[in-house]
Amino acid sequence: MVNLSNQTITATDEVPPLEAGPSLIRRTLGTSGVGPTLALVLVCAFFAVKTDRFLTGTNLSLVLQQTIEVGTLAIGQTLIILTAGIDLSCGAVMALGSIVMTKLAVNSGVSPVLAIVLGIAACVGFGVLNGTLVTSIKLPAFIVTLGTLNIAFALTHIYSGEATITGVPSEMTYLGNTFRIGGTGITYASIVMLALFALVWFALTQSSTGRHVYALGDNPEAVRLAGVHVQRLLIGVYATAGLIYGIAAFLLVARTQVGDPAAGQTDNLDSITAVVLGGTSLFGGRGSVIATLIGALIVGIIRNGLTLLGVDAIYQVLITGILVILAVATDQLTRGRHA
Amino acid sequence: MAHRTGGWRVRRRRLIAPVIGAALLAITLAAVSSAASSAKPAKSSAANAQIVVGLITKTDTNPFFVKMKEGANKAAKAAGAKLLTAAGKFDGDNASQVTAIENMVTAGAKGILITPSNTKAIVPAITKARAAGVVVIALDTATDPQSATDALFATNNYKAGVLIGEYAKAKFGNKPAKIATLDLSPSRVTVDVGRHNGFLFGFGNTKAIAKATNFVSDSKIVCSQDAQGDQAKGQTAMENCLQKSPDINLLYTINEPTALGAYTALKNAGKEKQVTIVSVDGGCTGVRGVKAGKIAATSQQYPLKMASLGVAAVVKYAKTGAKPHGYTDTGVTLITNKPVKGVPSKGVAFGLANCWG
Numbered sequence: 178m179v180n181l182s183n184q185t186i187t188a189t190d191e192v193p194p195l196e197a198g199p200s201l202i203r204r205t206l207g208t209s210g211v212g213p214t215l216a217l218v219l220v221c222a223f224f225a226v227k228t229d230r231f232l233t234g235t236n237l238s239l240v241l242q243q244t245i246e247v248g249t250l251a252i253g254q255t256l257i258i259l260t261a262g263i264d265l266s267c268g269a270v271m272a273l274g275s276i277v278m279t280k281l282a283v284n285s286g287v288s289p290v291l292a293i294v295l296g297i298a299a300c301v302g303f304g305v306l307n308g309t310l311v312t313s314i315k316l317p318a319f320i321v322t323l324g325t326l327n328i329a330f331a332l333t334h335i336y337s338g339e340a341t342i343t344g345v346p347s348e349m350t351y352l353g354n355t356f357r358i359g360g361t362g363i364t365y366a367s368i369v370m371l372a373l374f375a376l377v378w379f380a381l382t383q384s385s386t387g388r389h390v391y392a393l394g395d396n397p398e399a400v401r402l403a404g405v406h407v408q409r410l411l412i413g414v415y416a417t418a419g420l421i422y423g424i425a426a427f428l429l430v431a432r433t434q435v436g437d438p439a440a441g442q443t444d445n446l447d448s449i450t451a452v453v454l455g456g457t458s459l460f461g462g463r464g465s466v467i468a469t470l471i472g473a474l475i476v477g478i479i480r481n482g483l484t485l486l487g488v489d490a491i492y493q494v495l496i497t498g499i500l501v502i503l504a505v506a507t508d509q510l511t512r513g514r515h516a
Numbered sequence: 517m518a519h520r521t522g523g524w525r526v527r528r529r530r531l532i533a534p535v536i537g538a539a540l541l542a543i544t545l546a547a548v549s550s551a552a553s554s555a556k557p558a559k560s561s562a563a564n565a566q567i568v569v570g571l572i573t574k575t576d577t578n579p580f581f582v583k584m585k586e587g588a589n590k591a592a593k594a595a596g597a598k599l600l601t602a603a604g605k606f607d608g609d610n611a612s613q614v615t616a617i618e619n620m621v622t623a624g625a626k627g628i629l630i631t632p633s634n635t636k637a638i639v640p641a642i643t644k645a646r647a648a649g650v651v652v653i654a655l656d657t658a659t660d661p662q663s664a665t666d667a668l669f670a671t672n673n674y675k676a677g678v679l680i681g682e683y684a685k686a687k688f689g690n691k692p693a694k695i696a697t698l699d700l701s702p703s704r705v706t707v708d709v710g711r712h713n714g715f716l717f718g719f720g721n722t723k724a725i726a727k728a729t730n731f732v733s734d735s736k737i738v739c740s741q742d743a744q745g746d747q748a749k750g751q752t753a754m755e756n757c758l759q760k761s762p763d764i765n766l767l768y769t770i771n772e773p774t775a776l777g778a779y780t781a782l783k784n785a786g787k788e789k790q791v792t793i794v795s796v797d798g799g800c801t802g803v804r805g806v807k808a809g810k811i812a813a814t815s816q817q818y819p820l821k822m823a824s825l826g827v828a829a830v831v832k833y834a835k836t837g838a839k840p841h842g843y844t845d846t847g848v849t850l851i852t853n854k855p856v857k858g859v860p861s862k863g864v865a866f867g868l869a870n871c872w873g
Contacts, residue, residue, distance in 0.1 A: 339702045
């Protein structure tokens, strides 16, 4: 089934062959990305017809901004889910990172750049901790990250003293500024998020390490037999996810201009929702990080569009719930055909 | 690798499921949206002249906010305005409130009424909305600083505390008090501090002035716990307080769910008769607790009024350009069935007629 030579591990059909293959969409998103893309188009078309305020540059830029927090976290979440893991700690780790960087800069007088680096480092530290516990003690990722979720949450509240940190230096909020493209203001933070998606997509699909990550979720034993140091790779995946959470913390501070100890409490499930809506399989090995972006955008667009229509935001939660079931059902149906 | 070389037929089969999924989504979206918009007939395209008002509450589930929404809905309907509503996913959820403000500004709201979940963190988003010409009114909870919003329509929480403090003082006379306080949360937001200190001031602690920004100490307090305004946590907190000081005889709670939880703890310990419970809120369940004799007295506040005054102010701004400003006290009434001399109060019947939830 799987060719064991190092160069040609393609344990999953989600990694498109490098030679000329299917259409661009399919190559970028994988087969399971077709549904989410269709859903995104349908949702956009629906709101565009219903209200003339939806399809404006300013509004779409707004939705992109509103997706930054969950969208960026969902990049790390996708990496971990591709290895058949899961990360419940992402939102709490991000909150810790944002409190570390803002409190160091505002209350301890650390230079903003160093404070940002230390905040991101705290997130990487949690990533390494997660990865080490998952690989060395061989605990399920669910349990490990349930533990670190509580640890990061508690550390955030202990270190912050429950206080929101205001007066954040301008270096930290710089990415929250906008530049204009034809009258539409776009925040730098949105661009950073999109660049991260592109970078991770490239690394996942175009590097051998990226292919090993996919293979890890599909068949870790085969990866091991192929001569890959599975433990090191997995710790690397969790550490990278931590780094991405740290960047998310930085982008969050830029967007909100404060350090908020209560931030991110539902972001773990929200990021998993984005990943699942993007069609990435919770069983690992199948999926696309670009499809995750689409998943995150679908949630953001439904929330924005329903508000514009004057529909209570609770319906967004209802629709999201239905979508998750549809997405998982789709995954299960297509998965069944593999056997 | 059979599936990779399986050709069109296999590929097509793999495409069918997502397509069906997307189709189902379309149907769902249309159904939910039409169900929701039939309840609210105003369509944005047909509503260019209609005044749009936004209401953002801390959560969707608390009856206090449900009543607030009801008040806003009524006032909006009466004024022919369109009401947009949103809420955080949990108490303290700043991100959802920021998102809601942005979306409502885009939706063309003339004014936004908000009960801020995080009084400091919400300020930059409010500042942006005001810069875009939207009038922002805080309901129930002031932002930090209060000047971040155009106006504040809220209960005077300090006064609410003073009323129940005075009530307890009149009831206790010279009897020595052993006080337990079940407060909100360690972040000591203004509601928490105002009610707690107001209660102490009413009970005779002259240091507990309205301007204090944190709890003042009081030698009569034998136990203080945070119960997040939650009934189950109120019960646990009271159980722990009774372990610490079995002779507690006066209990202040931040709200009635906490009081009712504490009452259960007291009853389980056989001490419900030795403790006088005073609280703040005036929710229907709480007032029924007063009627049943579980709570001695409670200070009732009026969320419906906050919201209806808020909507009226936004409508006025849209029509005349006159912005509301400063603080408007939406009133508070002491509800008890055992009135004491020198402290004005109303009976349970009045409380039930004006309660929420």
